[in-house]
Amino acid sequence: MADILKINFVLRQIREQKGISQDKLSDLAGLDRTYVSLVECGKRNPSLETIDKITRALDVKTWEVLKYIQETDCDKPFLGEASL
Amino acid sequence: MADILKINFVLRQIREQKGISQDKLSDLAGLDRTYVSLVECGKRNPSLETIDKITRALDVKTWEVLKYIQETDCDKPFLGEASL
DNA sequence: TTCGACAACGGACTATAGTCCGTTTGTCTA
DNA sequence: TAGACAAACGGACTATAGTCCGTTGTCGAA
Numbered sequence: 001m002a003d004i005l006k007i008n009f010v011l012r013q014i015r016e017q018k019g020i021s022q023d024k025l026s027d028l029a030g031l032d033r034t035y036v037s038l039v040e041c042g043k044r045n046p047s048l049e050t051i052d053k054i055t056r057a058l059d060v061k062t063w064e065v066l067k068y069i070q071e072t073d074c075d076k077p078f079l080g081e082a083s084l
Numbered sequence: 085m086a087d088i089l090k091i092n093f094v095l096r097q098i099r100e101q102k103g104i105s106q107d108k109l110s111d112l113a114g115l116d117r118t119y120v121s122l123v124e125c126g127k128r129n130p131s132l133e134t135i136d137k138i139t140r141a142l143d144v145k146t147w148e149v150l151k152y153i154q155e156t157d158c159d160k161p162f163l164g165e166a167s168l
Numbered sequence: 169t170t171c172g173a174c175a176a177c178g179g180a181c182t183a184t185a186g187t188c189c190g191t192t193t194g195t196c197t198a
Numbered sequence: 199t200a201g202a203c204a205a206a207c208g209g210a211c212t213a214t215a216g217t218c219c220g221t222t223g224t225c226g227a228a
Contacts, residue, residue, distance in 0.1 A: 004136040004146065021174060032217050037175060044215065047129045047185080052088040062088065063154050066147035105204060116187050121205060128185065131215080 006069050007051065008042040010078055014058050014065070015040075017079050028057035090153050091135065092126040094162055098142050098149070099124075101163050112141035 015025055026036045030053060038044045039054070046054075048062075055062045060078075068078050099109055110120045114137060122128045123138070130138075132146075139146045144162075152162050 002133065002136060004132055007132065023174075033175095034177085034218080035216055037177085038216085041176075045131045045133050047131050047215070048088055048091065048135055049086065049129050050216080051132055052086060061151075061154060063147050063150035066150055070145060070147050107204075117205095118188080118207085119186055121207085122186085125206075131185070134186080 003069060004066070005042065005045070006074060007065065008040050010065055010069055010074065011054055011058070012040040014060060014078050017077065018058060020058070025054070025057055029053040087153060088150070089126065089129070090158060091149065092124050094149055094153055094158065095138055095142070096124040098144060098162050101161065102142060104142070109138070109141055113137040 015022070020028075022036045022040070023033055026033045029036070031050065035044065036054070039046055039050075052062050055065055065078065068074070099106070104112075106120045106124070107117055110117045113120070115134065119128065120138070123130055123134075136146050139149055149162065152158070
């Protein structure tokens with residue numbers, strides 16, 4: 001599994017840390033309700049633009065999410081205490 | 085234009101800095117010859133996985149490319165002198 | 169025990185990502 | 199002026215991203 005595909009886990013983690021529902025997120029991102037679910041379940045391989053829509057809706061930088069995936073073992077949560 | 089879509093320019097810039105042809109890059113990335121051309125011309129919106137294939141073939145980190153796009157004006161080349 | 173919020177799932181659909189052929193154009197060099 | 203190379207372009211195609219409907223199951227609160 002290419003580590004980049006772990007992004008679904010991380011996006012879900014961030015969303016839950018922020019206490020946003022998939023429904024709300026899909027609104028914010030301008031995406032379909034069911035599609036956000038598919039992405040988080042790892043059943044879709046979104047385009048860069050779609051990833052960008054989601055990260056913007058989550059108010060995080062796309063590159064920071066990718067750095068987190070590529071440079072850590074994802075053993076610590078993406079958002080530090082301070083961000084919450 | 086969402087800034088993230090500038091990635092085509094940056095990918096081309098990196099490829100040219102490394103002196104690799106589109107043909108060679110498509111081989112390294114396991115993508116179609118014509119598709120790499122379409123991406124660089126901004127006529128395709130690649131999936132995250134495809135971006136990852138290309139950046140790996142170019143031997144750069146995906147997150148560093150995105151950071152470059154999102155945090156700079158792209159007025160300086162992606163690769164510093166030292167990398168060449 | 170119901171109601172509402174949330175998320176997974178399903179099918180059917182449209183748009184577009186990505187492939188595989190070939191052709192064209194520009195540039196550089198022998 | 200040919201010949202080789204790199205890249206843009208074209209059409210036709212398959213796979214999948216992304217939408218839009220509804221349904222199911224779970225959980226916590228009223």
